[in-house]
Amino acid sequence: MEKPFSLKNNYMIRYRVQGGQPHHRFINFVALFPSMGETTTIQLPIWRPGRYELGNFAKNVRGWKAYDADTGELLLWKKTTPHTWVVQSDGVDYIKVHYEYYAAEMNAGSSYWDGAQLYINPVNGFCYLLDNPEMDIDVQVHVPYDFAYAGGIPAEKKNVENGESTWLLKSANIDHLADSPFVFSRDLSSHDYEAHGQKMHVWMNGDVNFGDFNWRKDFQAFSELQMSMFGDFPRSHYHFIFQFAPYFIRHGVEHENSTIIAMGPSQAFNERKNYDSFLGISSHELFHAWNVKCIRPRDMTPYDFTRPNYSDTGFVTEGVTTYYGDMMLIRSGVWSMEKAKIQMEEFIETHARNRGRLHQSVTDSSVDTWVDGYTAGIPGRKVSIYNEGAMLAWMMDVDLLVGSNGNISLDDVMREMYKQFGKRGVGYTSDDYWEICKSMGLNRWESYRYELCEGTGDYLAQLKYTLKHLGWKLEWASSGNVAEDYYGFMIDDMGRVLNVIFEGPADDVGIGQEMRITCINGVDIHRNAKDIIQKQTGDLTITVEDKWREYNVEVKRREKPFKRKAVLVDIENTEIRKIWSGTRLGD
Numbered sequence: 001m002e003k004p005f006s007l008k009n010n011y012m013i014r015y016r017v018q019g020g021q022p023h024h025r026f027i028n029f030v031a032l033f034p035s036m037g038e039t040t041t042i043q044l045p046i047w048r049p050g051r052y053e054l055g056n057f058a059k060n061v062r063g064w065k066a067y068d069a070d071t072g073e074l075l076l077w078k079k080t081t082p083h084t085w086v087v088q089s090d091g092v093d094y095i096k097v098h099y100e101y102y103a104a105e106m107n108a109g110s111s112y113w114d115g116a117q118l119y120i121n122p123v124n125g126f127c128y129l130l131d132n133p134e135m136d137i138d139v140q141v142h143v144p145y146d147f148a149y150a151g152g153i154p155a156e157k158k159n160v161e162n163g164e165s166t167w168l169l170k171s172a173n174i175d176h177l178a179d180s181p182f183v184f185s186r187d188l189s190s191h192d193y194e195a196h197g198q199k200m201h202v203w204m205n206g207d208v209n210f211g212d213f214n215w216r217k218d219f220q221a222f223s224e225l226q227m228s229m230f231g232d233f234p235r236s237h238y239h240f241i242f243q244f245a246p247y248f249i250r251h252g253v254e255h256e257n258s259t260i261i262a263m264g265p266s267q268a269f270n271e272r273k274n275y276d277s278f279l280g281i282s283s284h285e286l287f288h289a290w291n292v293k294c295i296r297p298r299d300m301t302p303y304d305f306t307r308p309n310y311s312d313t314g315f316v317t318e319g320v321t322t323y324y325g326d327m328m329l330i331r332s333g334v335w336s337m338e339k340a341k342i343q344m345e346e347f348i349e350t351h352a353r354n355r356g357r358l359h360q361s362v363t364d365s366s367v368d369t370w371v372d373g374y375t376a377g378i379p380g381r382k383v384s385i386y387n388e389g390a391m392l393a394w395m396m397d398v399d400l401l402v403g404s405n406g407n408i409s410l411d412d413v414m415r416e417m418y419k420q421f422g423k424r425g426v427g428y429t430s431d432d433y434w435e436i437c438k439s440m441g442l443n444r445w446e447s448y449r450y451e452l453c454e455g456t457g458d459y460l461a462q463l464k465y466t467l468k469h470l471g472w473k474l475e476w477a478s479s480g481n482v483a484e485d486y487y488g489f490m491i492d493d494m495g496r497v498l499n500v501i502f503e504g505p506a507d508d509v510g511i512g513q514e515m516r517i518t519c520i521n522g523v524d525i526h527r528n529a530k531d532i533i534q535k536q537t538g539d540l541t542i543t544v545e546d547k548w549r550e551y552n553v554e555v556k557r558r559e560k561p562f563k564r565k566a567v568l569v570d571i572e573n574t575e576i577r578k579i580w581s582g583t584r585l586g587d
């Protein structure tokens with residue numbers, strides 16, 4: 001058997017990667033693993049940092065085989081988990097492993113090969129030695145000669161031959177490789193900007209239309225403020241890598257010294273709403289460079305790729321990041337106060353609409369991301385670590401400001417977290433976080449912790465205090481969606497029931513989530529359900545399909561609409577609001 005590449009005096013893992021026929025979507029992986037003795041255990045990660053659920057990457061692996069690299073003889077192996085191969089390697093120097101990875105999914109955490117780009121999240125498809133996760137991994141990538149490279153690991157272009165170039169990526173261990181996604185593409189454009197003396201790289205794959213927006217200026221502003229708040233930037237270089245798709249997508253994932261952000265439709269970022277969400281995700285992901293990539297929960301220090309890494313700290317990792325992602329845009333002046341108000345209204349509304357708040361705490365929901373954290377799940381079971389965590393961070397931030405006459409805020413808590421844990425490379429627990437909050441003088445910290453964070457206490461009661469000091473009053477308005485406002489349910493165009501308001505008119509007559517409405521007042525539903533219901537002004541006769549049966553119900557129209565839209569009414573631009581929405585950097 002032909003040796004794929006040299007074995008000479010290298011006690012390391014060596015990979016060779018190349019896309020196959022583009023429309024087949026398979027990437028070829030060939031690897032050399034030093035033998036560990038009688039048996040060698042080769043492991044594929046089962047989850048990826050940033051997504052706290054099982055990734056099941058093994059489902060994309062085809063034709064996994066192991067050979068003696070010297071003789072080319074097929075070795076014996078046994079799968080002991082879906083992601084673990086135990087190879088009989090007695091008397092073998094190097095094991096050559098070959099497999100293909102199906103790369104047909106495009107999001108910020110996947111891998112994708114279509115002939116125009118080779119995009120790999122290494123955590124999806126690279127194996128490591130279970131007994132030696134610290135072993136160096138060299139990766140040779142073969143791509144068409146005109147592809148450029150973007151990624152957190154510096155890549156060296158070795159040679160060009162027959163229209164193909166070979167690149168070399170050197171990684172110190174599986175953690176580093178797994179946390180360094182890369183894109184090879186002929187549509188990559190390279191940009192940079194400077195903030196706080198730090199050069200930041202921005203890679204854009206695909207064409208994007210920003211219209212008159214000056215993204216560089218806005219990125220500079222939120223980056224500068226984040227770095228000033230923490231005092232420094234934890235990495236020597238950093239890369240924003242954007243996958244600009246022609247269809248709707250919003251997805252970002254944080255990494256050691258980079259972030260992948262998939263966004264689309266790429267020609268519509270000249271519209272304020274889309275541009276704002278581009279800024280929102282970008283600021284969120286950069287904040288993760290400190291909060292989670294550096295200030296890391298002990299439950300995930302180090303990452304264990306062989307099992308779920310349960311943690312109750314989602315309200316810090318994602319909650320605090322969600323809050324600061326938005327706040328940094330507000331406080332740096334990129335977003336107006338009007339936009340600030342809309343963002344805060346969204347937090348409140350998302351909270352109030354989810355009856356999961358009555359059933360599960362944010363800390364328990366954090367552990368449960370491993371079960372159903374990224375899907376809607378059964379009705380009202382759980383809350384979002386992003387939204388509830390952001391609400392908590394908001395209330396605690398304002399509480400700290402009020403208690404200290406504007407001198408101490410959640411900024412100080414996060415700086416202390418950075419100093420005590422992030423900079424020292426030590427993982428923190430939720431106890432540590434609460435200790436720091438307490439030491440900063442947070443009033444009622446027991447109530448924040450035990451009632452709101454670890455319990456299912458009433459956020460809106462505490463929020464009254466927050467809003468009073470920010471000079472806002474919370475009111476509730478109808479949403480303008482007739483189905484929701486007058487009949488108490490939400491449907492999609494196909495008539496599928498997405499949500500039912502507890503004890504509303506639809507609930508009262510037995511309409512439930514996941515049923516389908518096939519007819520409204522004599523009009524059959526064919527991709528037009530929302531339109532039809534929007535025009536209704538009286539009671540409804542509805543035909544409901546419930547898997548095993550179909551029946552008619554009468555839904556009474558409410559006289560007054562439900563009011564589920566949160567509106568913050570401006571009362572006064574208080575001193576606390578001015579500090580809260582300012583840079584807080586002193587003069």
Ligand SMILES: [Zn+2]
Pocket residue numbers: 284288317318321
């Ligand atoms: Zn995040």
